[in-house]
Amino acid sequence: MEYLYCGNDNFEDFASGRVLYSGKGIPNFPVRLLNEMYGRALSYLDKKKDLVVYDPCCGGGYALTVLGFIHNRDIRQICGSDIDESMIAHAKKNTNLLTESGLNSRRLEIERLHKEYGKQSHVEALNSCDKLGGFLKHEICVDIFKADCTETLPRILPDIIITDVPYGNLVEWKNGRQISVDSMLEQLWLISHEKTVLAVCMDKKQKSNSEKWERLEKHNIGKRRFEILRKQ
Numbered sequence: 001m002e003y004l005y006c007g008n009d010n011f012e013d014f015a016s017g018r019v020l021y022s023g024k025g026i027p028n029f030p031v032r033l034l035n036e037m038y039g040r041a042l043s044y045l046d047k048k049k050d051l052v053v054y055d056p057c058c059g060g061g062y063a064l065t066v067l068g069f070i071h072n073r074d075i076r077q078i079c080g081s082d083i084d085e086s087m088i089a090h091a092k093k094n095t096n097l098l099t100e101s102g103l104n105s106r107r108l109e110i111e112r113l114h115k116e117y118g119k120q121s122h123v124e125a126l127n128s129c130d131k132l133g134g135f136l137k138h139e140i141c142v143d144i145f146k147a148d149c150t151e152t153l154p155r156i157l158p159d160i161i162i163t164d165v166p167y168g169n170l171v172e173w174k175n176g177r178q179i180s181v182d183s184m185l186e187q188l189w190l191i192s193h194e195k196t197v198l199a200v201c202m203d204k205k206q207k208s209n210s211e212k213w214e215r216l217e218k219h220n221i222g223k224r225r226f227e228i229l230r231k232q
Contacts, residue, residue, distance in 0.1 A: 001219045005039025006032050013128040014066050018121075019106060021093050025086075026060035029164050029201075033221060034063055035070060037199040040228050041160045044197045044216060054079040054158035056149035056188060057165055061091030067162070068098040068142075069135040078140050079156050081147035088146050095142045103133055150183040153191045161188055161198040165206065185210040185229075192231050201226040 011031035016022040051074055055064050058080030068078055080091050096102035107129045114122035147153055165181055181202060189212040204225045213229035
């Protein structure tokens with residue numbers, strides 16, 4: 001796949017555990033691929049500013065936080081949901097970094113660690129704090145909540161839905177019970193407006209066959225496949 005919207009840049013400032021919080025069971029996602037999916041989804045919207053972005057499988061909030069930094073000028077609201085309360089707690093910590101107070105608190109935390117242990121990694125993390133702070137042009141409204149995205153969801157009316165659905169051994173649907181991706185797509189259709197665009201990443205073995213979403217693009221990249229869909 002040719003990258004159209006994100007160059008092969010250095011994204012080390014967004015490394016999980018450096019400034020953004022990491023944790024057990026929290027999956028990471030390639031920053032370049034995330035931005036490419038976002039850019040492709042955005043290309044199908046007439047609206048380019050004041051955006052509402054939703055991740056129905058947000059996990060620890062890594063993807064939403066990265067998007068909130070990089071596309072800070074264009075995003076008005078970020079929404080994220082997950083079925084796991086521990087993931088919700090992590091997501092709230094990460095998305096709080098999108099505020100000046102939250103990022104300053106994280107800086108103080110890293111400064112204490114550097115004072116105690118004096119590691120070079122702490123110096124690098126402090127430098128990354130400064131760089132991430134430069135992205136914050138305005139404060140994004142954030143709403144992180146517990147929900148099962150295959151069941152009833154609040155009517156968020158997102159402009160872009162972007163998500164990496166559970167697969168593999170690290171994360172699974174419903175505490176181990178496998179559920180079709182189409183169950184999620186059905187609920188996302190109900191909470192979207194008529195121009196919502198969905199960027200969904202999944203394992204190559206997973207399939208989506210919902211008739212309520214028009215497939216605009218489909219791409220394989222490594223072990224993953226992502227699709228860009230538009231509400232019908």
